[in-house]
Amino acid sequence: MFQYIDRQYERVDFSQQDLKNGELKGCSFIRCIFRGTALDEIWTSGCQFIECDFGGATLNASLHKRSAFTNCRFAGANLFVAKFEDCKMMGSDFAGALLDGIAIEGGDWSYTNLRQVNLSKQTMKGIRLMEADLSESNLQKADLREADLTGAKLFKAVLKGADLRGAKMDRIDYRSFDLTGVRIDLEQAVNVARSYGAKVD
Known part of the structure; x- marks a missing residue:
């Protein structure tokens, strides 16, 4: 398990990496790529993902609190039993994503x-x-x-x-x-x- 706090990333390619069971607090990701990345059971709080690509990524059982995923792409991503609490998802594209069992509490x-x-x-x-x-x-x-x-x-x-x-x-x-x-x-x-x-x- 890893923990990132108040880190900023721009145009970083995280594709195909194993980032399971991580904890992200107050981090910012701008135009980053997470294609095919394993993000299962990751926990985000107060993070910002702006124009990021999560194509084919797995976010199974991930938990997101007051995080923002704006204008992101989730084509073919697996969000099985992922949970979003008061998150801002404006403009994001979930075409072809698996959302079975997803939990949405509030948010935009x-x-x-x-x-x-x-x-x-x-x-x-x-x-x-x-x-x-x-x-x-x-x-x-x-x-x-x-x-x-x-x-x-x-x-x-x-x-x-x-x-x-x-x-x-x-x-x-x-x-x-x-x-x-x-x-x-x-x-x-x-x-x-x-x-x-x-x-x-």
């Missing part, structure tokens, strides 16, 4: 690419997903109460059994996904009706 996931990922049964209450692309993602039985989904893309997303009560749904195209079995509140129901041309008084 706005402008992320979450196309076709599996987020079924996830508790994402209150998180920010503004303008996030959730097209064709699996959100079955997900708890999205009070989440901010303003402008999010939900084209062909699977939402059966999901709970959207209290979520901000401005600029959502309700006709782009199946609402069967989805729990919504009264305000959302009115907006759904309006999206299909109904006049609600």
